[in-house]
Amino acid sequence: MTGLPPRRMVPAYLATGGRARPGRASLDRLTVLTAVDPSPADDLGPEHRSLHELLGAGALTLVEAAAHLRLPVSATGFLAADLVDAGRLQARTPIPRAQQIDHALVERLLVGLRTLR
Template identity: 40%
Template sequence: MSGPGDGPGDEYADGAVRPYVITKGRSRPSRNTIGVETLLVAAVPPGSLPISATREELALVRMCERLLSLVEAAAHLQLPVSLAKVLASDLVDSGYLAARSGVPQAVLPDSQLLQEVLDGLRRLR
Protein backbone atom coordinates (compact mmCIF):
# COMPACT_ATOMS: atom_id res chain seq x y z
CA MET A 1 0.00 0.00 0.00
CA SER A 2 1.39 3.38 -0.91
CA GLY A 3 1.03 6.62 0.95
CA PRO A 4 2.16 10.22 0.84
CA GLY A 5 5.84 10.60 0.10
CA ASP A 6 6.25 7.10 -1.41
CA GLY A 7 6.94 8.31 -4.94
CA PRO A 8 10.09 10.03 -6.16
CA GLY A 9 9.91 13.77 -5.61
CA ASP A 10 6.81 13.49 -3.42
CA GLU A 11 6.94 15.44 -0.20
CA TYR A 12 5.06 14.81 2.97
CA ALA A 13 1.73 16.64 2.80
CA ASP A 14 -0.10 17.59 5.96
CA GLY A 15 -3.66 16.33 6.26
CA ALA A 16 -6.81 18.43 6.25
CA VAL A 17 -7.07 18.30 10.04
CA ARG A 18 -3.77 20.16 10.55
CA PRO A 19 -5.04 23.80 10.42
CA TYR A 20 -7.73 22.89 12.93
CA VAL A 21 -5.08 21.50 15.26
CA ILE A 22 -2.75 24.50 14.87
CA THR A 23 -5.48 26.95 15.92
CA LYS A 24 -6.76 24.69 18.71
CA GLY A 25 -10.07 24.27 16.92
CA ARG A 26 -10.79 27.94 16.20
CA SER A 27 -11.44 29.39 12.78
CA ARG A 28 -11.76 33.05 13.80
CA PRO A 29 -9.29 35.33 15.57
CA SER A 30 -10.09 36.67 19.02
CA ARG A 31 -9.76 40.24 17.75
CA ASN A 32 -10.83 41.80 14.47
CA THR A 33 -8.23 44.57 14.54
CA ILE A 34 -5.55 42.51 12.82
CA GLY A 35 -5.57 42.81 9.05
CA VAL A 36 -3.21 41.51 6.37
CA GLU A 37 -1.29 44.79 6.48
CA THR A 38 -0.93 44.79 10.28
CA LEU A 39 2.70 44.90 11.39
CA LEU A 40 3.75 42.42 14.06
CA VAL A 41 6.74 42.71 16.36
CA ALA A 42 7.88 40.54 19.25
CA ALA A 43 7.35 41.92 22.73
CA VAL A 44 10.31 43.49 24.47
CA PRO A 45 11.69 41.82 26.46
CA PRO A 46 10.75 38.62 24.66
CA GLY A 47 8.84 36.23 26.86
CA SER A 48 9.30 32.51 26.87
CA LEU A 49 6.38 30.76 25.21
CA PRO A 50 4.70 27.96 27.17
CA ILE A 51 5.68 24.38 26.48
CA SER A 52 2.28 23.86 24.85
CA ALA A 53 3.09 26.40 22.10
CA THR A 54 2.99 25.01 18.58
CA ARG A 55 6.01 25.16 16.32
CA GLU A 56 4.13 27.72 14.21
CA GLU A 57 3.67 29.98 17.24
CA LEU A 58 7.36 29.64 18.12
CA ALA A 59 8.38 30.42 14.54
CA LEU A 60 6.02 33.41 14.36
CA VAL A 61 7.43 34.98 17.52
CA ARG A 62 11.00 34.32 16.35
CA MET A 63 10.48 35.86 12.92
CA CYS A 64 8.76 38.89 14.44
CA GLU A 65 11.94 39.91 16.23
CA ARG A 66 12.03 42.33 13.31
CA LEU A 67 8.93 44.15 12.13
CA LEU A 68 6.88 41.93 9.80
CA SER A 69 3.42 42.18 8.29
CA LEU A 70 0.85 39.47 8.90
CA VAL A 71 0.77 38.51 5.24
CA GLU A 72 4.58 38.19 5.13
CA ALA A 73 4.51 36.03 8.25
CA ALA A 74 1.87 33.78 6.68
CA ALA A 75 4.03 33.39 3.57
CA HIS A 76 7.12 32.51 5.61
CA LEU A 77 5.13 29.99 7.64
CA GLN A 78 3.50 28.64 4.46
CA LEU A 79 0.08 28.96 6.10
CA PRO A 80 -3.16 30.53 4.90
CA VAL A 81 -3.44 34.17 6.00
CA SER A 82 -6.63 33.38 7.93
CA LEU A 83 -4.76 30.79 9.97
CA ALA A 84 -1.81 33.12 10.62
CA LYS A 85 -4.32 35.75 11.72
CA VAL A 86 -5.71 33.43 14.42
CA LEU A 87 -2.20 32.59 15.65
CA ALA A 88 -1.07 36.23 15.67
CA SER A 89 -4.24 37.30 17.46
CA ASP A 90 -3.64 34.74 20.21
CA LEU A 91 -0.01 35.83 20.59
CA VAL A 92 -1.00 39.51 20.78
CA ASP A 93 -3.64 38.69 23.41
CA SER A 94 -1.09 36.80 25.50
CA GLY A 95 1.53 39.56 25.22
CA TYR A 96 4.13 37.77 23.10
CA LEU A 97 3.54 39.98 20.04
CA ALA A 98 2.54 43.59 19.56
CA ALA A 99 0.40 44.64 16.59
CA ARG A 100 0.88 47.97 14.87
CA SER A 101 -1.79 49.20 12.53
CA GLY A 102 -1.08 50.89 9.24
CA VAL A 103 -1.40 54.58 8.51
CA PRO A 104 -4.11 56.23 10.63
CA GLN A 105 -7.04 57.78 8.77
CA ALA A 106 -6.08 61.29 9.97
CA VAL A 107 -2.75 61.04 8.09
CA LEU A 108 -4.26 59.97 4.78
CA PRO A 109 -4.58 62.72 2.14
CA ASP A 110 -7.87 64.56 1.88
CA SER A 111 -10.09 63.36 -0.99
CA GLN A 112 -10.60 66.98 -2.12
CA LEU A 113 -6.83 67.44 -2.42
CA LEU A 114 -6.55 64.24 -4.45
CA GLN A 115 -9.34 65.41 -6.75
CA GLU A 116 -7.56 68.76 -7.29
CA VAL A 117 -4.32 66.95 -8.18
CA LEU A 118 -6.20 64.70 -10.61
CA ASP A 119 -7.89 67.70 -12.22
CA GLY A 120 -4.53 69.47 -12.53
CA LEU A 121 -2.97 66.43 -14.19
CA ARG A 122 -5.84 66.20 -16.67
CA ARG A 123 -5.36 69.88 -17.61
CA LEU A 124 -1.73 69.12 -18.51
CA ARG A 125 -2.76 66.99 -21.50
Template identity: 50%
Template sequence: MTGRRGGRPLVPAYLSTGGVARPSRPHLERLSVLTAVGGATPAGLPAAQLALLDVLDDGSLTVVEAAALLELPVSALRVLAGDLIDRNLVLARAPIPPAERFDPDLLKRVADGLRALKH
Protein backbone atom coordinates in the same frame (compact mmCIF):
# COMPACT_ATOMS: atom_id res chain seq x y z
CA MET B 1 3.47 23.84 9.55
CA THR B 2 5.71 21.34 7.89
CA GLY B 3 4.60 20.49 4.39
CA ARG B 4 5.14 17.78 1.84
CA ARG B 5 5.91 18.64 -1.74
CA GLY B 6 2.72 18.65 -3.74
CA GLY B 7 0.56 17.49 -0.85
CA ARG B 8 -1.22 18.52 2.27
CA PRO B 9 0.75 19.79 5.27
CA LEU B 10 1.87 17.12 7.71
CA VAL B 11 0.34 19.10 10.60
CA PRO B 12 -3.21 20.34 10.01
CA ALA B 13 -3.70 24.06 10.62
CA TYR B 14 -6.23 23.55 13.40
CA LEU B 15 -3.58 21.71 15.45
CA SER B 16 -1.22 24.67 15.21
CA THR B 17 -3.90 26.87 16.79
CA GLY B 18 -4.75 24.40 19.54
CA GLY B 19 -8.13 23.73 17.96
CA VAL B 20 -9.17 27.40 18.15
CA ALA B 21 -11.06 28.42 15.02
CA ARG B 22 -11.70 32.13 15.57
CA PRO B 23 -9.13 34.81 16.37
CA SER B 24 -9.53 36.82 19.56
CA ARG B 25 -8.95 39.93 17.43
CA PRO B 26 -11.54 39.90 14.63
CA HIS B 27 -10.24 43.24 13.28
CA LEU B 28 -6.88 41.67 12.37
CA GLU B 29 -6.77 41.92 8.59
CA ARG B 30 -4.67 40.14 5.98
CA LEU B 31 -2.55 43.27 5.54
CA SER B 32 -2.30 44.19 9.23
CA VAL B 33 1.36 44.66 10.14
CA LEU B 34 2.73 42.49 12.95
CA THR B 35 5.81 43.41 15.01
CA ALA B 36 7.35 41.42 17.85
CA VAL B 37 7.65 43.41 21.07
CA GLY B 38 10.92 41.74 22.02
CA GLY B 39 12.12 40.73 25.44
CA ALA B 40 11.95 37.36 27.09
CA THR B 41 9.68 34.75 25.56
CA PRO B 42 7.49 33.11 28.19
CA ALA B 43 7.86 29.38 28.71
CA GLY B 44 5.18 27.06 27.48
CA LEU B 45 4.24 28.78 24.23
CA PRO B 46 3.09 26.39 21.49
CA ALA B 47 5.56 25.69 18.69
CA ALA B 48 3.50 27.60 16.12
CA GLN B 49 3.52 30.76 18.25
CA LEU B 50 7.26 30.41 18.81
CA ALA B 51 7.71 30.07 15.04
CA LEU B 52 5.67 33.24 14.48
CA LEU B 53 7.77 35.15 17.03
CA ASP B 54 10.88 33.82 15.29
CA VAL B 55 9.86 35.13 11.85
CA LEU B 56 8.92 38.49 13.40
CA ASP B 57 12.30 38.72 15.15
CA ASP B 58 13.96 40.41 12.17
CA GLY B 59 11.29 43.08 11.67
CA SER B 60 7.66 43.52 10.77
CA LEU B 61 5.52 41.43 8.46
CA THR B 62 1.95 41.52 7.31
CA VAL B 63 -0.35 38.71 8.40
CA VAL B 64 -0.36 37.24 4.89
CA GLU B 65 3.46 37.35 4.62
CA ALA B 66 3.89 35.61 7.97
CA ALA B 67 1.32 32.98 6.94
CA ALA B 68 3.23 32.31 3.73
CA LEU B 69 6.55 31.98 5.54
CA LEU B 70 5.08 29.56 8.08
CA GLU B 71 3.07 27.73 5.40
CA LEU B 72 -0.17 28.24 7.35
CA PRO B 73 -3.57 29.47 6.23
CA VAL B 74 -4.18 33.14 6.97
CA SER B 75 -7.07 32.17 9.25
CA ALA B 76 -4.74 30.07 11.43
CA LEU B 77 -2.13 32.80 11.56
CA ARG B 78 -4.77 35.32 12.65
CA VAL B 79 -5.58 33.04 15.60
CA LEU B 80 -1.90 32.70 16.54
CA ALA B 81 -1.22 36.42 16.18
CA GLY B 82 -4.34 37.34 18.16
CA ASP B 83 -3.17 35.23 21.08
CA LEU B 84 0.32 36.77 20.98
CA ILE B 85 -1.21 40.26 20.85
CA ASP B 86 -3.34 39.39 23.90
CA ARG B 87 -0.14 38.37 25.71
CA ASN B 88 1.56 41.66 24.71
CA LEU B 89 4.25 39.79 22.77
CA VAL B 90 3.26 41.18 19.36
CA LEU B 91 1.94 44.55 18.24
CA ALA B 92 -0.41 44.93 15.30
CA ARG B 93 -1.27 48.02 13.36
CA ALA B 94 -3.86 48.55 10.71
CA PRO B 95 -2.76 48.26 7.10
CA ILE B 96 -1.57 51.40 5.40
CA PRO B 97 -4.56 52.76 3.48
CA PRO B 98 -4.18 53.08 -0.27
CA ALA B 99 -3.22 56.53 -1.43
CA GLU B 100 -6.00 58.76 -2.60
CA ARG B 101 -6.29 59.25 -6.31
CA PHE B 102 -4.30 62.17 -7.56
CA ASP B 103 -6.02 65.20 -9.02
CA PRO B 104 -5.33 65.22 -12.79
CA ASP B 105 -5.97 68.97 -12.90
CA LEU B 106 -3.25 69.56 -10.29
CA LEU B 107 -0.78 67.47 -12.29
CA LYS B 108 -1.61 69.42 -15.44
CA ARG B 109 -1.01 72.73 -13.65
CA VAL B 110 2.34 71.47 -12.26
CA ALA B 111 3.42 70.31 -15.74
CA ASP B 112 2.36 73.65 -17.25
CA GLY B 113 4.33 75.48 -14.53
CA LEU B 114 7.44 73.40 -15.19
CA ARG B 115 7.17 74.04 -18.94
CA ALA B 116 6.84 77.77 -18.25
CA LEU B 117 10.04 77.69 -16.16
CA LYS B 118 11.88 75.90 -18.96
CA HIS B 119 11.20 78.70 -21.46
Protein backbone atom coordinates in the same frame (compact mmCIF):
# COMPACT_ATOMS: atom_id res chain seq x y z
CA MET C 1 9.11 15.33 -8.02
CA THR C 2 9.09 18.82 -9.48
CA GLY C 3 10.34 21.96 -7.72
CA LEU C 4 7.26 22.16 -5.47
CA PRO C 5 7.89 23.01 -1.82
CA PRO C 6 7.26 20.19 0.64
CA ARG C 7 3.75 20.00 2.03
CA ARG C 8 2.99 21.02 5.61
CA MET C 9 2.76 18.08 7.94
CA VAL C 10 0.31 19.82 10.28
CA PRO C 11 -2.99 21.01 8.76
CA ALA C 12 -3.79 24.68 9.32
CA TYR C 13 -6.86 23.91 11.44
CA LEU C 14 -4.65 22.10 13.95
CA ALA C 15 -2.34 25.09 14.19
CA THR C 16 -5.31 27.19 15.35
CA GLY C 17 -6.54 24.57 17.79
CA GLY C 18 -9.57 23.89 15.58
CA ARG C 19 -11.09 27.29 16.40
CA ALA C 20 -13.33 29.08 13.94
CA ARG C 21 -12.75 32.60 15.33
CA PRO C 22 -9.76 34.27 16.99
CA GLY C 23 -9.93 35.29 20.63
CA ARG C 24 -9.92 38.99 19.74
CA ALA C 25 -11.06 41.11 16.84
CA SER C 26 -9.71 39.86 13.54
CA LEU C 27 -6.48 41.42 12.35
CA ASP C 28 -6.31 43.02 8.92
CA ARG C 29 -4.14 41.33 6.29
CA LEU C 30 -1.87 44.39 6.29
CA THR C 31 -1.61 44.71 10.08
CA VAL C 32 2.06 45.19 11.01
CA LEU C 33 3.25 42.69 13.61
CA THR C 34 6.29 43.19 15.84
CA ALA C 35 7.68 41.00 18.62
CA VAL C 36 7.59 42.78 21.99
CA ASP C 37 10.38 40.63 23.40
CA PRO C 38 12.43 38.74 20.79
CA SER C 39 13.93 36.36 23.37
CA PRO C 40 13.07 32.65 22.91
CA ALA C 41 9.62 31.66 24.07
CA ASP C 42 9.84 28.04 25.18
CA ASP C 43 6.38 28.12 26.77
CA LEU C 44 4.64 28.51 23.38
CA GLY C 45 3.36 25.81 21.06
CA PRO C 46 5.35 25.11 17.89
CA GLU C 47 3.24 27.25 15.53
CA HIS C 48 3.10 30.19 17.95
CA ARG C 49 6.85 29.86 18.56
CA SER C 50 7.57 29.88 14.81
CA LEU C 51 5.63 33.11 14.37
CA HIS C 52 7.26 34.71 17.42
CA GLU C 53 10.76 33.75 16.24
CA LEU C 54 10.04 35.02 12.73
CA LEU C 55 9.03 38.42 14.09
CA GLY C 56 12.08 38.60 16.36
CA ALA C 57 14.11 39.69 13.33
CA GLY C 58 11.81 42.63 12.55
CA ALA C 59 8.30 43.71 11.69
CA LEU C 60 6.19 41.98 9.05
CA THR C 61 2.62 42.32 7.89
CA LEU C 62 0.25 39.50 8.69
CA VAL C 63 0.20 38.37 5.06
CA GLU C 64 4.04 38.37 4.86
CA ALA C 65 4.27 36.31 8.05
CA ALA C 66 1.74 33.84 6.63
CA ALA C 67 3.85 33.44 3.49
CA HIS C 68 7.00 32.79 5.52
CA LEU C 69 5.22 30.24 7.72
CA ARG C 70 3.44 28.72 4.71
CA LEU C 71 0.11 28.95 6.53
CA PRO C 72 -3.15 30.48 5.36
CA VAL C 73 -3.53 34.15 6.32
CA SER C 74 -6.57 33.29 8.42
CA ALA C 75 -4.65 30.70 10.47
CA THR C 76 -1.73 33.10 10.92
CA GLY C 77 -4.23 35.72 12.11
CA PHE C 78 -5.38 33.34 14.85
CA LEU C 79 -1.80 32.76 15.98
CA ALA C 80 -0.97 36.47 15.90
CA ALA C 81 -4.14 37.38 17.83
CA ASP C 82 -3.21 34.84 20.52
CA LEU C 83 0.28 36.32 20.82
CA VAL C 84 -1.07 39.90 20.90
CA ASP C 85 -3.50 38.89 23.68
CA ALA C 86 -0.59 37.30 25.59
CA GLY C 87 1.49 40.47 25.25
CA ARG C 88 4.14 38.80 23.07
CA LEU C 89 3.38 40.78 19.88
CA GLN C 90 2.34 44.29 19.01
CA ALA C 91 -0.15 44.80 16.20
CA ARG C 92 -0.27 48.14 14.42
CA THR C 93 -3.10 48.94 12.06
CA PRO C 94 -2.11 49.34 8.45
CA ILE C 95 -1.25 52.78 7.15
CA PRO C 96 -4.30 54.18 5.38
CA ARG C 97 -4.20 54.44 1.62
CA ALA C 98 -3.11 57.75 0.21
CA GLN C 99 -5.74 60.03 -1.23
CA GLN C 100 -6.56 59.70 -4.89
CA ILE C 101 -4.38 61.63 -7.29
CA ASP C 102 -5.94 64.80 -8.65
CA HIS C 103 -5.49 64.22 -12.39
CA ALA C 104 -6.38 67.82 -13.25
CA LEU C 105 -3.56 69.05 -11.02
CA VAL C 106 -1.09 66.65 -12.63
CA GLU C 107 -2.15 67.80 -16.11
CA ARG C 108 -1.66 71.47 -15.15
CA LEU C 109 1.77 70.61 -13.72
CA LEU C 110 2.79 68.83 -16.93
CA VAL C 111 1.62 71.79 -19.04
CA GLY C 112 3.61 74.15 -16.82
CA LEU C 113 6.74 72.01 -17.06
CA ARG C 114 6.44 71.78 -20.85
CA THR C 115 6.25 75.58 -21.12
CA LEU C 116 9.55 75.89 -19.25
CA ARG C 117 11.47 74.27 -22.12
